[in-house]
Amino acid sequence: MLRTTRRAKRAICLVTLLLLAPAARPLMIDSRSPYFTLSSDEAGSAAKGTPEERILAALDFIRTGNMADARATVDALLEEKPNYRLAYLLRADLYAMRAMPLNTIGDGATQLDLAHQQMAERLADLRKEALVRMNYRNMPTPPDLLPANILQFTPQQKYAILVDADTSRLYIFANDNGVPKMVKDHYVTVGKLGVGKSVEGDQRTPIGVYFVYKHLPRPQLDKTYGQLADLYGVGAWPISYPNELDKSNQKTGSGIWLHGSPAATYARAPQASNGCVVLTNEEMLDVAQYLQIGTTPVIVTPKVEWLTRAQWKERHSTAASTLGQWKNAWESLNTEQYLNFYGSQFISGEGQNINAWRQQKAQVNAGKKWAKVELKDLSIFAVTGGTPQMVATFEQDYRSDNLENKMRKRLYWQPENGQWKIRWEGNAIN
Known part of the structure; x- marks a missing residue:
């Protein structure tokens, strides 16, 4: 009968633990560090x-050779x-x-000759998670910078959620007299x-500007999805994908939510969901207290653009001025001046293209x-990185000599030939 060595037992336990995980670039550790000679006791x-x-502190301790701490x-942390x-x-x-020097996070596991591709992928996910967390810690957002993605709140919007896909980070910003103030991330x-x-x-x-429109508590998810509800952890908060612009671009799909994590998984890899934005359960509950159903924007952007306060004020003024010029051109009844604000790919909420829109407005x-x-209760949010867009939502009160109309309207703007042009206009659905 073979006698299992102490090291083999450790290997078996390790593989068992790792096989329980889904998930997260390798992080180099200095092999010349004196930690290889420290006592295990x-x-x-x-x-x-x-x-x-604490996970970042542990990584720092490893890098500096402080194995005991x-x-x-x-x-x-595991306790x-x-x-x-x-x-x-x-x-x-x-x-x-x-027993041996290591070159990357997780090398202790890979050197145990893990044979399965699935395990290798899970280890890679965990390495990615460690790298993303460390990169963010090493390049923190300066506290005096503001996001170009949040340019104007309505008075009713107490908070905005901003997701930076590049850094796998979600930010909560408070409405501080109209200026975004970071609460946490x-x-x-x-x-x-x-x-x-x-x-x-x-x-x-x-990618886009969306709004939280519902809360699905865990009991409701259990009733609807049974055992599959565990995927969503403590609950889910659906966002309004596809929005009006998405639909005009024939984008499909649904069920994009903010939600928690399965019970057996504290945190998932940076890229691991089917399209949702996923947090740990305790952090999802923390974010939930800032969500106003039907009101809170969730801006998902490829990369946040950070501005000084002076730059932010200038960006805010430019956006508000552009909207004001559009309004003034409409009031002037100067059709050509008014239509100059619409792009060549424009689609109205009723499905009219720019030619049909031009003909109707002239008549x-x-x-x-x-x-x-x-225009009342105006909000302006923006997507930066990739294909920029600016989204303005407001209560519109239109009056003329032969018509009066009030509606909640939304305009999607995108750059065209170096100028902001309206890409979609119509009723704000959410």
Whole structure:
């Protein structure tokens, strides 16, 4: 009968733990560090803070050769969060480091000759998660910068959610007298194939300006989905994909939500969802307290553009001025001046293209003596990176000598030949 060695037992336990995980570029560790000679029995002190702060502290301890504090931090974290798979991976590395130098996060596991491709992919996901978290910590957002994505709140909008797909980060901004003020931020997961959703089932997260329109609590998910409800963790908050612009571009798909994580998984890899934006359960509950159903915008952008306060004020003024010029041209009954704000790819909410729109507006203006347009409760949000867009939503009060009309309207603007042009106009659905 073969006698299993102590090291083999550790290997079996490690593989079992890792096989429980879905998931996250390798992070190089200096092999000349003196940590290879530290005693495995040396006592250490665990770092304190949030789970993310502690996982980053453990990585810092490993880089500087402080294995005792690294072990203590990881052990304490796993005692509190027994489903934190990245912490298990670091524990595996810390065991393996006692016997051999390692080159990347997770090398302690790969050197145990894991044979299955699925395991290799899971390890790669965990490495990606570690890298994304460390990159964000090493390049923090300066506290005095503001996002170009949030240019104007309505008075009713207390908060806005901004998702930066490039850094796998979700930001919560408060409405501070019309100026965005960062409240906090969290690590998030997006689609397995990244962003830019266009068709049903493409496993991408949509890019655009959306709104939270519903809350699906866990009991309701359990009733609807049974055991599959565990995928959504503590609950889900659907967002309004496809929005009006998405539909005009024939984009398909639905069911894009903010939601939590399965019970057995503390955090998922940066790209692991079917298109939703996913947080840990405790962080999803934290974000939920800032969500106003039907009101809170969720802006998903390829990359956040950060501005100084002076730059932000200038961007805000430019956006508001552009909208004001459009309104003034409409009131002037100067059809050509008014139509100059519409792009060649324009589609109205009723499906009219720019030619049909031009003909209709010329006929309408010819029969009017005067017009007055008032815009209330205006919000302006923007997508930066990739194909930019600006989204203005407002309560419109239109009056003329032969017509009065009030409606909640939305305009989607996109650049064309170096100028902002209206790409879609119509009733605001959400």
